[in-house]
Amino acid sequence: MNEAVRRGLLAHQPSDLIxxxxxxxxxxxxxxxxELVASHDPAHPNVQVWSAAAQLSxxxxxxxxxxxxxxxxxxxxxxxxxxxxxxxKDVVFANEDRIARLITLEAGKTxxxxxxxxxxxxxKVSITLEAQNANRIAGFEFAVNxxxxxxxxxxxxxxxxxxGPFNFPAHLPNGHFVPALLAGNTVIFKPSERTPAVxxxxxxxxxxxxxxxxxxxxxxxxxxxxAKLSDHPDIDGILFTGSWITGRRILAxxxxxxxxxxxxxxGGSNAAIVCGDCHLKQAVIECVRSAFATAGxxxxxxxxxxxxxxxxxxxxxxxxxVASTLLIGSGDSNEPIFMGPLISSAARESVLAFQSRKxxxxxxxxxxxxxxxxxxxxxxPGIMQVQRFDIMTDEEVFGPxxxxxxxxxxxxxxxxxxxxxxxxxxxxxxxNEERWKRISPHIRAGxxxxxxxxxxxxxxLPFGGxxxxxxxxxxxxxxxxxxxxxxxxxxxxxxxxxxxxxxxPF
Numbered sequence: 001m002n003e004a005v006r007r008g009l010l011a012h013q014p015s016d017l018i019x020x021x022x023x024x025x026x027x028x029x030x031x032x033x034x035e036l037v038a039s040h041d042p043a044h045p046n047v048q049v050w051s052a053a054a055q056l057s058x059x060x061x062x063x064x065x066x067x068x069x070x071x072x073x074x075x076x077x078x079x080x081x082x083x084x085x086x087x088x089k090d091v092v093f094a095n096e097d098r099i100a101r102l103i104t105l106e107a108g109k110t111x112x113x114x115x116x117x118x119x120x121x122x123x124k125v126s127i128t129l130e131a132q133n134a135n136r137i138a139g140f141e142f143a144v145n146x147x148x149x150x151x152x153x154x155x156x157x158x159x160x161x162x163x164g165p166f167n168f169p170a171h172l173p174n175g176h177f178v179p180a181l182l183a184g185n186t187v188i189f190k191p192s193e194r195t196p197a198v199x200x201x202x203x204x205x206x207x208x209x210x211x212x213x214x215x216x217x218x219x220x221x222x223x224x225x226x227a228k229l230s231d232h233p234d235i236d237g238i239l240f241t242g243s244w245i246t247g248r249r250i251l252a253x254x255x256x257x258x259x260x261x262x263x264x265x266x267g268g269s270n271a272a273i274v275c276g277d278c279h280l281k282q283a284v285i286e287c288v289r290s291a292f293a294t295a296g297x298x299x300x301x302x303x304x305x306x307x308x309x310x311x312x313x314x315x316x317x318x319x320x321x322v323a324s325t326l327l328i329g330s331g332d333s334n335e336p337i338f339m340g341p342l343i344s345s346a347a348r349e350s351v352l353a354f355q356s357r358k359x360x361x362x363x364x365x366x367x368x369x370x371x372x373x374x375x376x377x378x379x380x381p382g383i384m385q386v387q388r389f390d391i392m393t394d395e396e397v398f399g400p401x402x403x404x405x406x407x408x409x410x411x412x413x414x415x416x417x418x419x420x421x422x423x424x425x426x427x428x429x430x431x432n433e434e435r436w437k438r439i440s441p442h443i444r445a446g447x448x449x450x451x452x453x454x455x456x457x458x459x460x461l462p463f464g465g466x467x468x469x470x471x472x473x474x475x476x477x478x479x480x481x482x483x484x485x486x487x488x489x490x491x492x493x494x495x496x497x498x499x500x501x502x503x504x505p506f
Contacts, residue, residue: 003041003049004197009102010204014052014196016220017203019065020213025052025220035224037193042108042341043330043376049106050197054221059188059228062217063235066159066186069214074156074184076212081182082129088178088209089125092118095205099170099198104331106195107169108340108377109294111332117171120459124171127459128178133477137183137484149491154484156184157261158236161229165241166343167297169195170202175459175475176239176263177216183483185237186215190229192242193222194343230254237261239482241299241475244396244422244468251471263473263482265464267396268424269303270454271389271417273439275410275430276310282451283429284315287402288322290427290453292381295339296400297347299469300425300447300455303396304389305404306413312406316385319404320367323381328372341377342399348377351399355382358403362387369401389416396422410435414442423466425454446474 004010015022026034038051073081092099099118104111127133137154144150160180164173169192177187191199203218219225226246230238231253237260240250247264254260272290274283290302307315331340342348351369359365369382382401389405407413417426426445430436436450446465449456457463457476464474473482499505 002051002197003047004102004105004201007101007105009098009105010197010200012200012204014050014220015200015203016055016058016062017207017216017218018058018062019068019217020207022203022207023055023058023061025055027052035222037196037220037222039106039194039196041105042343043378045345045375045377050200052196052220054219054225056221056224056228058219059225059232062188062219063159063232065214066188066217067234069212070158070186073186073212073215078182078184081184084209084211084215085125085129085178085182088206088211089122091205091209092121099201101332102198102201103170104340106197107166108343109331110337110340113294114331117168120171121174124174124178124459127477128182128480133480134182136478136480139486144490147492147494147496149493151489151491153487153489154183155487156484158185159234160185160187160237160239160261160483161232161235162187162189163226163230163238163240163242164189164191164195164199166192166194167294167299169198172241172265173202175479176241179479180239180483181211181215183480185483186217188217188219188229188235190219190221190226193220196220227253235260237263239263241265243267261482261485262471263475264471265473265475266299266424266469267398267422268299268301268454268465268469269394269396269420269422270300270425270427270445271304271306271420272302272427272429272454273407273413273417274305274307274311274315275413275428275432275435276308277431277435278311278429279431279451280311280315280318284318284322286427286429286451286453287319288326290455291402292323292326292339292400293455295342295379296351296402297343297398298455300457302402302427302454304417304420305402306389306407306416307404308413309406309408316366316404320383323383324367326381328378328380330376339400342379343377345377347399348379351379351382351397351401354397355384355401358384358386363403366404369399389419391419391421394420394422410439414439418442418444421467422469424469425449425465427452427454446470
């Protein structure tokens with residue numbers, strides 16, 4: 001029995017939710033029609049959390065169900081949709097502990113962090129329904145002339161495919177499908193193949209919330225299922241959170257579909273600029289927190305630190321000292337754990353390989369990332385100092401490893417911060433507000449913080465990046481805007497009509 005079911009965190013054996021019904025998945029598949037998906041507890045890899053053969057045929061069934069439910073969901077009106085989302089809010093609020101425990105079991109996050117993620121599901125509903133956000137698709141009208149009105153109305157796109165990541169397996173997909181449902185779209189959610197149990201739990205909670213059949217569907221799977229869904233001819237939009245590599249594949253698969261809405265929130269090589277006049281304690285704590293939160297597995301984690309030469313000899317040793325004291329362990333430990341394991345053995349090996357390569361290329365290892373002597377996929381924080389940051393050699397490493405370079409002045413710091421093809425988040429640490437105002441407009445990123453680390457966001461603000469971090473479809477408070485299309489209407493209220501020049505009356 002899968003551990004998620006054995007512990008009572010899932011009510012069903014591995015299943016997909018399609019058209020309001022749970023379709024069981026087999027433990028072994030038929031060649032050509034399925035792919036095996038399995039997740040394990042990253043802290044105890046011998047514990048299998050969820051395992052099943054994902055069915056490619058379920059994609060067509062889910063799209064058909066979502067398409068069939070679409071018109072009724074639109075016609076029901078926004079009041080009915082708001083009521084459904086309020087039921088969803090009540091259900092996820094009541095099941096916060098269950099959600100949190102499954103996130104920790106399958107993704108390895110600390111239980112404290114998992115509770116924050118679980119709580120964010122209900123908060124997202126409240127924020128989305130607030131007038132200042134819901135009114136983003138309220139439309140407007142004006143008088144073109146005494147009898148004719150100009151109207152901007154918003155329509156849902158239709159069937160939206162939502163692709164979820166493993167690092168926030170509940171919160172981030174919820175941030176896509178809540179606004180999508182409010183706008184009148186129907187949804188097919190494909191969880192990350194690394195966290196399929198959390199995806200199924202969202203399906204079970206949606207069933208408790210009594211969404212109309214076909215409005216919300218969940219189909220588990222790996223790359224084959226993802227490819228078939230993103231290339232399906234009968235979906236109208238893709239809402240994706242994940243890596244640049246996968247996001248690029250989605251764009252490539254949809255080059256001939258310019259009308260399909262594609263919103264991408266991808267990775268980051270996020271920079272923190274530490275100025276010579278910073279509050280030193282604040283800068284150190286925030287940089288350590290942002291570099292190593294969630295074992296460095298957030299798209300907004302600090303990957304690069306640019307420290308002013310005037311304080312480098314003070315900041316760097318102190319930063320390394322604090323990082324070396326972080327408590328690492330199983331997420332459900334009774335100890336005040338700061339970070340848990342990485343999601344997989346392959347993820348850990350990727351970080352270590354990056355570290356080794358950078359050292360061979362000349363980087364100085366200040367605090368080497370090392371494997372912990374235990375069964376889980378644990379890795380200690382790593383810090384390297386490089387000569388400087390360069391756009392030609394920059395890349396994202398998704399784990400607890402940060403690079404530091406020294407800047408000669410503010411202009412040099414800005415140049416190094418922008419030496420990346422990513423552009424998700426950045427931070428500036430200075431006690432001088434004028435300096436912050438001088439530096440921040442020149443940083444190319446979608447989220448820029450002052451004296452707050454890069455790994456800090458508010459759902460009441462937009463969240464998204466530039467370049468390889470996103471395609472100008474910010475989530476967060478702006479998510480409703482990519483869930484509906486503006487439609488222009490001209491309406492004549494009378495039978496008045498003017499005879500154009502050159503037309504004879506009849």
